[in-house]
Amino acid sequence: MGLFTSNKQDPALAERDERLQRMELEQREVKAQVEDLQELVRHLDEDRDLLLGALAGLRPGEDPGVLAQTLLDLCFKPMDLACFYVALADWDQDELRFVLYQEGGRIRSHPPRRLSEGRGLSEKVLAGRQSIYIRTLEAGRAAGSLLTAAEEATGLIPHSWYGVPLGWGSRPTGLVSFQSFHTDAFSESRRRVMDALGALISTCMSARQAP
DSSP states (O other): OHHHHHHHHHHHHHHHHHHHHHHHHHHHHHHHHHHHHHHHHHHHHHHHHHHHHHHHHOOTTOOHHHHHHHHHHHHTTTTTOSEEEEEEEETTTTEEEEEEEEETTEEOOOOOBOGGGOOSHHHHHHHHTSOEEEOSHHHHHHHTOOOOHHHHHHOOOOSEEEEEEESOSSSOOEEEEEEESSTTOOOHHHHHHHHHHHHHHHHHHHHHHOO
């Protein structure tokens, strides 16, 4: 009698186990969705704080070096950057001058370059008058990325690079560059924030140039 009872219960037990497995799978899927949503909200909060901080900290008419330092202080850690620089273009003197260059955890001095040589990614941003996104180290090399002395010495080379032109018109006044050691580090929404930061610092610089 017990044998027959056991045979009748086996399908019911199997069905129950199957239901439990489906429920566990659904719970894991829901948990993953919640975690993804939390991560999205965290990034949106960071982007909001970055923009609000820039609006409060970037003051029209200030020296470009001060503006660059303010922007560096605002975004370096939240964006997990490896390098950051602001360079100004003097088209009449054919010169690209780096007013601030943060690299390898310290501010470094880099000599100016001739714009007409068009050697690096910076010159490509200025010539094209639009932002350029490099997602990988290989893509950067193919696009003409130039290594700094520190990068050549240490081998610590950013994999992601985003350059935003400053100013408007046929001759941008310069550019700001955000770089990360991670591949494809900057999402589309984060790049929009970078574009907005570039527009803000452009407005502040143009106020200094106004008569």
